[in-house]
Every structure is written in structure tokens, then in C-alpha cells.
Amino acid sequence: MSEYTENEYFAHETAVIDNACKIGKGTKIWHFSHIMTNSVIGENCNIGQNVVISPDVVLGNNVKIQNNVSVYTGVTCEDDVFMGPSMVFTNVINPRSSVNRKSEYAKTIVKKGATFGANCTIVCGITIGEYAFIGAGAVITKDVKPYALIVGNPGKQIGWMSEYGQRLHFDENGKAVCSESGEKYELKDDLVEKIF
Numbered sequence: 308m309s310e311y312t313e314n315e316y317f318a319h320e321t322a323v324i325d326n327a328c329k330i331g332k333g334t335k336i337w338h339f340s341h342i343m344t345n346s347v348i349g350e351n352c353n354i355g356q357n358v359v360i361s362p363d364v365v366l367g368n369n370v371k372i373q374n375n376v377s378v379y380t381g382v383t384c385e386d387d388v389f390m391g392p393s394m395v396f397t398n399v400i401n402p403r404s405s406v407n408r409k410s411e412y413a414k415t416i417v418k419k420g421a422t423f424g425a426n427c428t429i430v431c432g433i434t435i436g437e438y439a440f441i442g443a444g445a446v447i448t449k450d451v452k453p454y455a456l457i458v459g460n461p462g463k464q465i466g467w468m469s470e471y472g473q474r475l476h477f478d479e480n481g482k483a484v485c486s487e488s489g490e491k492y493e494l495k496d497d498l499v500e501k502i503f
Contacts, residue, residue, distance in 0.1 A: 331368065349386065361398075367419070381431060384417040391425040391443065398431045418453065420470060440468040454492070454499040467492070467499050475499070 331350030349368035413432035424443035436453035469485035
């Protein structure tokens with residue numbers, strides 16, 4: 308079991324938690340999930356059914372992982388990341404069954420607040436920007452800008468999203484307002500910034 312007590316987090320009786328894991332207070336780990344050695348999971352995370360967290364993965368606070376997701380060694384997620392059902396990360400660019408490439412695992416960094424739609428695939432060695440929104444089924448092969456909305460295979464940017472997950476519509480001055488929160492954003496030099 309983990310070095311934390313079960314009073315600080317919940318693990319379903321069918322979950323497997325290897326030694327030397329760190330699991331934060333308030334986190335829930337559901338049916339048939341496997342948390343592997345040296346994983347770090349923050350506070351108030353939700354790990355759905357049949358999820359694999361591979362060795363040395365790091366998840367921030369309030370990360371939500373839906374059912375049937377594999378988070379492989381090399382992935383680091385900051386706070387508030389959402390992973391939709393059956394999405395997947397990779398960690399080797401050119402895998403072969405007969406060639407051991409464990410020393411070649413590439414790093415994938417997911418910044419705060421990013422969302423991954425169901426069944427999307429994230430090819431390793433890239434960075435997903437803050438509050439980026441990856442549509443269902445998209446295949447991501449290169450870095451994604453903060454607040455970018457990406458769809459398709461290969462992934463293509465079609466717009467921008469607010470921190471509340473609403474599509475932003477910019478006026479001729481490069482200004483937009485989130486329809487849900489009223490927060491204001493500015494588009495400048497093909498990058499979006501939240502205006503405080």
C-alpha cells in the first residue's frame with residue numbers, strides 16, 4: 308500500500324496500489340485501477356474505473372480521470388486537468404515489441420486546467436498549454452498553445468476556449484468575454500491571455 312493512510316484518501320477494494328506511491332488527501336481511486344510504484348497523485352483527485360497510472364507519473368491537485376485511461380511513465384499533469392474516457396498518452400515515438408526502449412521514454416507536460424476529450428491520443432514529448440481543450444478523438448502530435456481548441460486527426464487548432472470551457476469569440480480589437488463566467492480575454496500575437 309501507499310505511505311498514506313486510508314483515512315486520507317479512498318481506494319476501492321479492487322484497486323491495486325503499489326509501494327512507494329504518494330496519494331493526496333481526499334483523492335478517490337475507483338474499481339480495478341492500478342497505481343504503480345513511485346506515482347505521485349495530488350489532493351482531491353478522482354481516478355475512475357480501470358485506470359492505469361504508470362511508475363513515476365505525477366498528477367497535481369484536483370485532476371479528474373474518467374474510466375479506461377492509461378497515463379504512462381513520462382507524463383506530468385499540473386492541477387485541474389480533466390481526462391475524458393478512454394483517452395491515452397504514449398511515451399515512446401517508435402515502439403517495437405522486440406526492442407526495449409524504456410530508456411527513451413519522452414516527457415509530456417500537461418499544464419493547469421487542460422481538458423482531454425474522450426478517446427483522444429497524445430503523442431509523447433510535447434507540452435499541452437494551460438486551459439487547452441482537446442476535442443474527442445483528436446490525435447495530438449505537437450505542442451498546444453494555452454487556451455487553444457484542437458480537434459481532428461492530426462489535431463488542428465480551430466479556436467480558443469475560456470477557463471470555464473466556453474468557446475471564445477474575439478472582436479476586431481482582439482477582445483472576448485466568456486459567456487459563462489464573464490471573464491475577459493485578449494488575443495495578441497496569436498496567444499490568448501486572461502485580462503485581470
